[in-house]
Amino acid sequence: MEEELKQFYIDLFAPLPRCGPGSVETTRKAFSFLKSQPKDPKILDIGAGTGMSTIELAKISDGKIIAIDIIHEYLDILKKKASINGIDNIETVKMSMDSIEYKDETFDILWSEGSIFVIGFEEGIKSWKRLLKPEGYLAVSDMVWFNKDAPIEVIEFWDSCYPQMLELNEAIEMIKKYGYNLIANFKFQEDPDWWENLYIPLENHLPEVKKKYSHKKEFLAEIEFTEQEINFFKKYSNFYGYMFYIMQK
Numbered sequence: 001m002e003e004e005l006k007q008f009y010i011d012l013f014a015p016l017p018r019c020g021p022g023s024v025e026t027t028r029k030a031f032s033f034l035k036s037q038p039k040d041p042k043i044l045d046i047g048a049g050t051g052m053s054t055i056e057l058a059k060i061s062d063g064k065i066i067a068i069d070i071i072h073e074y075l076d077i078l079k080k081k082a083s084i085n086g087i088d089n090i091e092t093v094k095m096s097m098d099s100i101e102y103k104d105e106t107f108d109i110l111w112s113e114g115s116i117f118v119i120g121f122e123e124g125i126k127s128w129k130r131l132l133k134p135e136g137y138l139a140v141s142d143m144v145w146f147n148k149d150a151p152i153e154v155i156e157f158w159d160s161c162y163p164q165m166l167e168l169n170e171a172i173e174m175i176k177k178y179g180y181n182l183i184a185n186f187k188f189q190e191d192p193d194w195w196e197n198l199y200i201p202l203e204n205h206l207p208e209v210k211k212k213y214s215h216k217k218e219f220l221a222e223i224e225f226t227e228q229e230i231n232f233f234k235k236y237s238n239f240y241g242y243m244f245y246i247m248q249k
């Protein structure tokens with residue numbers, strides 16, 4: 001990633017409680033569906049960002065967690081948070097999710113909150129499966145259409161920035177197609193905390209970032225896009241939203 005763009009993302013997301021949608025409660029709820037796993041599972045958190053989910057996984061499991069992300073500055077923040085919390089079972093590795101360099105069947109659990117969109121839901125669940133031990137779990141959150149009979153402006157918006165975004169029934173079919181059992185799935189809308197963790201602080205923080213990048217057209221466009229994303233979510237969240245899927249190999 002180009003240095004200046006990377007710095008922009010760091011300025012945008014590093015000061016927030018997290019870089020993507022979610023909450024301690026959604027992480028805990030998703031984890032509660034993982035019934036048959038070893039006492040000390042080996043977990044890979046993919047696109048961990050500044051690590052709210054990673055820290056929570058470390059607290060609720062006795063496992064060893066590897067957190068990967070392409071922005072090492074996010075991982076540095078994650079490490080600091082872990083150390084403040086007295087957590088020593090997290091390793092951070094700068095690595096891209098499209099070329100994960102671990103052997104087949106290394107992990108009991110793969111975790112990915114709000115990051116699979118980078119390669120798309122289908123590519124993610126397909127290409128990561130080899131990393132799971134037999135009967136291992138993949139827990140993923142991603143944006144889906146609940147009803148694609150939505151106003152054209154919001155369809156066009158998401159088609160332009162996340163063309164692989166699926167309808168809920170398509171995502172469920174895809175999980176079956178790639179040989180997983182869907183153990184559970186739930187909507188984030190049922191947990192108001194995720195809004196507090198992301199869109200509210202982001203909205204408050206945007207003017208500062210806008211000021212810093214006022215001379216940079218491409219970054220201003222990115223900020224406008226983010227404002228649009230928040231506004232659309234306020235208006236149209238009955239048509240789409242974030243979903244957690246817990247599946248087993």
Ligand SMILES: C[S@@+](CC[C@H](N)C(=O)[O-])C[C@H]1O[C@@H](n2cnc3c(N)ncnc32)[C@H](O)[C@@H]1O
Nearest residue numbers: 018019020047048049069070096097113114115
């Ligand atoms: C929306 S954030 C989610 C972060 C975190 N899971 C959370 O919920 O707060 C997406 C994360 O994916 C990371 N990312 C983007 N492209 C990546 C890639 N190719 N490989 C690994 N991580 C990537 C970003 O740096 C960012 O931390």
